[in-house]
Amino acid sequence: MKFSQTPLDQKNRRNEKLFRMLFMMMAVLLVLPVLAVLSVLIYKGGPALSWDFFITNPTQGMTAGGIWPALVGTMWLVAVALSVSVPLGVSAAIYLSEYAKDNWLTRVINLAIINLAGVPSIVHALFGLGAFVLFFGLGKSILAASLTLAVMTLPEIIVTSREAMQAVPRPFREASWSLGATRWQTIRHIVLPNSGSGILTGIILGVSRTVGETAPIMFTGAAFFLPYMPETVWDQTMAMSLHLFVVATQVPDAPEALPFGVALSLIAMVLTLNTLSIIFRTRLRRKKKW
Amino acid sequence: MVSTAKLEFRDLSIRYGSETALEGVNLSIKPNEIFGIIGPANSGKTSFLRSINRMDEMTTGMKVGGSVLLDGTDVRAWRNVFALRSRIGVVFPLPVGLPMTIRQNVTMAPRMKGIKNKAVLEELVERCLRRAALWDEVKDRLDSLGSMLSGGQQQRLTIARALSQEPDILLLDEFSIAVDPVTTMRIEDVLKELKEEMTIVLVTNLVQQARRLADRTAFFLNGKCIEIGETEDLFTSDSRDPLTRDYVEGRFG
Numbered sequence: 001m002k003f004s005q006t007p008l009d010q011k012n013r014r015n016e017k018l019f020r021m022l023f024m025m026m027a028v029l030l031v032l033p034v035l036a037v038l039s040v041l042i043y044k045g046g047p048a049l050s051w052d053f054f055i056t057n058p059t060q061g062m063t064a065g066g067i068w069p070a071l072v073g074t075m076w077l078v079a080v081a082l083s084v085s086v087p088l089g090v091s092a093a094i095y096l097s098e099y100a101k102d103n104w105l106t107r108v109i110n111l112a113i114i115n116l117a118g119v120p121s122i123v124h125a126l127f128g129l130g131a132f133v134l135f136f137g138l139g140k141s142i143l144a145a146s147l148t149l150a151v152m153t154l155p156e157i158i159v160t161s162r163e164a165m166q167a168v169p170r171p172f173r174e175a176s177w178s179l180g181a182t183r184w185q186t187i188r189h190i191v192l193p194n195s196g197s198g199i200l201t202g203i204i205l206g207v208s209r210t211v212g213e214t215a216p217i218m219f220t221g222a223a224f225f226l227p228y229m230p231e232t233v234w235d236q237t238m239a240m241s242l243h244l245f246v247v248a249t250q251v252p253d254a255p256e257a258l259p260f261g262v263a264l265s266l267i268a269m270v271l272t273l274n275t276l277s278i279i280f281r282t283r284l285r286r287k288k289k290w
Numbered sequence: 291m292v293s294t295a296k297l298e299f300r301d302l303s304i305r306y307g308s309e310t311a312l313e314g315v316n317l318s319i320k321p322n323e324i325f326g327i328i329g330p331a332n333s334g335k336t337s338f339l340r341s342i343n344r345m346d347e348m349t350t351g352m353k354v355g356g357s358v359l360l361d362g363t364d365v366r367a368w369r370n371v372f373a374l375r376s377r378i379g380v381v382f383p384l385p386v387g388l389p390m391t392i393r394q395n396v397t398m399a400p401r402m403k404g405i406k407n408k409a410v411l412e413e414l415v416e417r418c419l420r421r422a423a424l425w426d427e428v429k430d431r432l433d434s435l436g437s438m439l440s441g442g443q444q445q446r447l448t449i450a451r452a453l454s455q456e457p458d459i460l461l462l463d464e465f466s467i468a469v470d471p472v473t474t475m476r477i478e479d480v481l482k483e484l485k486e487e488m489t490i491v492l493v494t495n496l497v498q499q500a501r502r503l504a505d506r507t508a509f510f511l512n513g514k515c516i517e518i519g520e521t522e523d524l525f526t527s528d529s530r531d532p533l534t535r536d537y538v539e540g541r542f543g
């Protein structure tokens with residue numbers, strides 16, 4: 001007896017190969033834009049980079065010099081934004097993961113988070129302008145810009161932190177409660193130590209997004225050019241993302257390498273942050289204690 | 291009238307949402323006895339244990355009716371539920387070695403109560419691990435992760451952890467499910483010794499384990515307590531419930 005192939009069998013086998021190839025090509029295509037962006041940036045922006053580029057002020061109407069004030073400004077913005085969004089976001093996540101019952105309040109909060117995550121950044125910008133700059137009278141300042149960024153990254157921090165905490169198996173909590181530990185002691189000694197890396201990953205991803213945002217800070221505290229460095233949170237500041245926008249579009253006689261150099265530095269910052277978060281995540285997986 | 295029971299259950303019922311897990315249970319457990327509970331899966335044994343240390347408060351939808359008296363006082367009358375829980379040691383079906391070192395596992399309960407003295411904790415670690423028959427195997431690696439131990443060792447670690455609470459009640463829920471037979475025997479020997487100091491409620495999926503250890507045994511089926519009696523009677527008496535007979539003789543389960 002011989003198993004003969006029906007025409008249908010042959011067609012199925014042919015299709016199997018075809019779809020496999022098709023999907024693989026799509027997946028490979030994905031790598032191309034990344035490579036293209038990186039190689040253009042490195043090719044065109046590479047020559048602009050030097051140690052001096054990072055640590056000197058822009059000069060001659062921003063057509064020469066470096067990016068030092070923008071670099072420092074971005075760090076200010078990120079640091080102040082984090083000091084607000086991390087305590088707020090992690091606390092909210094602890095509430096949602098460890099205390100909240102499944103009732104209408106929880107559902108409202110979850111709905112709010114989902115919606116907040118979907119708000120376009122330009123809307124955040126206008127909200128920041130209206131609320132922080134004008135209504136609370138903070139003026140255009142690092143504080144107002146950072147608060148705007150914090151509001152924008154909150155959903156991400158809340159969602160990743162909550163997921164990290166939910167990944168800690170429930171039997172651990174039950175064992176801890178049975179020992180006579182309170183909810184808070186259980187959170188403190190069992191839940192947080194075992195979700196820390198996951199929470200950190202979320203925070204870093206939040207940061208890497210903040211670093212690139214332009215609109216929300218443009219309206220609320222970032223300046224095109226400042227002859228001085230910020231000293232307090234009430235000052236305005238330059239920032240990497242806005243600086244890139246400015247040298248690319250507003251300074252007609254800037255040498256071509258300059259905007260690409262700024263862009264390359266910005267990408268490098270973001271990639272470094274993303275790499276850090278990947279390292280944390282793998283370390284977390286390897287260190288899993290259960 | 292002063293009750294001599296360590297634990298007493300009056301018309302205990304347990305519900306999850308609209309589903310009844312246990313109904314109309316009346317029984318009392320004497321001090322220093324090993325009280326066995328046998329019954330097929332989903333008969334309400336775990337729920338029964340959870341009513342004792344008020345775990346219903348940590349579980350959405352779980353409602354306990356009737357009353358549970360500990361030394362004559364309703365457990366719900368305890369203002370400080372954490373003090374109540376720390377008097378009750380619990381061992382779960384799958385060993386839950388908390389994701390921390392062996393030493394930290396054993397010292398967690400006392401640390402939660404604010405005991406910081408190193409010497410006291412050291413002494414406690416050794417004493418509890420010895421009583422749980424684990425000391426010799428782990429004394430050289432107290433600072434390695436508890437979850438790196440084998441299943442049987444982890445289960446003894448959870449017993450040591452429960453002992454660190456210096457409980458007067460020990461609840462065991464099918465502790466041998468993930469434990470090899472040799473370790474099971476060792477733990478059974480430990481339990482026989484512990485009985486001198488505490489009251490033990492032993493939920494078990496192995497009827498022979500109840501027969502080996504329990505002074506008295508209850509048979510649960512489908513959320514009802516079918517029969518309570520001297521353990522030997524449950525296994526041999528002619529007057530026992532036919533359901534009990536069928537179950538202990540392995541005709542269903």
Ligand SMILES: Nc1ncnc2c1ncn2[C@@H]1O[C@H](COP(=O)(O)OP(=O)(O)O)[C@@H](O)[C@H]1O
Pocket residue numbers: 306310311329330331332333334335336337338349351
């Ligand atoms: N957390 C829970 N939520 C909803 N139902 C539950 C929960 N825990 C147990 N039950 C139900 O209660 C009944 C008794 O379960 P359980 O007490 O675990 O029995 P056993 O320990 O004898 O297997 C089962 O029908 C089970 O489905």
Ligand SMILES: [Mg+2]
Pocket residue numbers: 335336337463
């Ligand atoms: Mg059970």
